[in-house]
Amino acid sequence: MTHKIAILGASGYTGAELVRLIATHPEMEIVALSADRKAGQSMASVFPHLRHLDLPTLVKIDEIDFADVDLCFCALPHATSQAVIRELPKHLKIVDLSADFRLRDPEAYAKWYGGPHAALEQQAEAVYGLTEFYREEIRSARLVAGTGCNAATGQYALRPLIAAGVIDLDEIILDLKAGVSGAGRSLKENLLHAELSEGYHAYAAGGTHRHLGEFDQEFSAIAGRPVKIQFTPHLMPANRGILATVYVKGEAARIHEVLAQAYAQEPFIEVLPFGEHPSTRHVRGSNFCHIGVVADRIEGRAIVFAALDNLTKGSSGQALQNANLMLGIEETTGLMLAPVFP
Template structure:
């Protein structure tokens, strides 16, 4: 894929599918009963926490997945309800009813997306059967240092042995590790938007790591679906506000990834903002270039790093990324600009916080774990306008 175009969309599965890879699958074809219908799928999937935004987004994406069939949906507060009563837009799918997680039978499930709140996931996952492949969309397994987890999340880590097994799943960076994982910690939305442009530049020693400033903005869905006063329409609309100033929980996750890339400790200045739109995220990143480095060098390094990637797109020079251009899709659009201050650069990265920032990347990761092409089920073009 060139650095200036989107990946082509393939509607003919026969041309997209690697037949040799298909023959190598270890999982067996099975019938998945969803309500009154039975469909032939290769992998039986459960969605834990299906009544939240990320759970609903997983189900939207799975609707077009040719190999993953939904066998189990849990939502403790909505147990006993149909998914269409919670999310009418998912009604056309023939999905099982929601049940409490304590009543779930995992013997007929191969893999799960865990879309539960932070702080509850560790207890749930450590009690799941060992045969399950798992992608956790909470923050509970993202930080390798369990003392750092306790500092930022205010409680002890409840599954330290499982933490050692977890793979941090920034797909384009950790693809090979994800392929052999049993448990993947799906990255947060802000860390995804920040690390994708910065990691290649840091690895190539093109930017200084001592003075990185990240000004990030997210749609309201990033705060989850729970009823909160600060998320009421009148509190959010016609305005913008910073939050988590100096203490946002994604800061240590960002620093962990950038430290890995630099092979030395990286500390960033990171301030997130809530803006009055339902979904979308932009990170505007200010960096100091290494001595002798030009803005063209940053652009060429990003082009080299992502020219063969399906979902990370470097735009043509001078084109400013917009959240409108990624809405509903798994794309990350990036570009780099010269700052008015000599020696500095401005990097802009946009994603849909619910897709590439959550459920879409989770599907990329589970595709890899199960041995499928990572873009399977993710051929959604952005919605515009």
């Protein structure tokens, strides 16, 4: 059976990544692509690397007939998604890649995103899209909220450790480096090559990054009490990739054992041998996440690393993994492609 797919916001990086992944998916067909400023153009003109594909022309959202669409990916900007999704047909399965439905508490959303939520009914039904931990809920969901790419990386490193009680919950420091594609495709002066290359800097320091809302929500739910981590993201002059370096208080060998056991059956999570740590270059363009554990020189402390591609496992690959579950397709379909190296 072939499922008909629409992608809203197909002219952005995550939209293009969805097209790249779905292009070879044996059970999905892209029947509609939307864009705003680029409506009327072909995907080949917007993304020349996709010119070999026979794809629909980009159109405005209100030009799409959703009657025969089985699932819609929304790769729209934050705040735009909630207004659009609120008006979509009720029969339609939706995977949202924005931040609009990640937080369950409307007050938490207002705190982190600076205003009230405009689609509370949909917010209440949304399932958090961290596939490995919400798999069964995702299977039966109508609306799945994709995680933040930084939030996903940190959670893969920490969720099993919090659940197993093997680290001090008040001693967690997450130092994260992210590639520039995570900032989106819109023109920004600070992302110009001359401004970004040959440099490396922190941003949203001091606990202001919005993905902290996801960390607070998820880690506190696992622990059964409030958990707040220290988190500082950094922008690195690379197109893709996230590397999380997490400093924790706990016994390193036990931490590695817990992670290895937690992910032993997960097709996309690779826990490296004890003492090894991952690189973003080893997951580039793939839906894999590599995790490593190293003992610190200070006794009773450890360093946990997690690396993934922000556009694939951190966003569009995760979205396709969730869509497979929602449509009753084998979860790994279309996603087992090897990383691109070098």
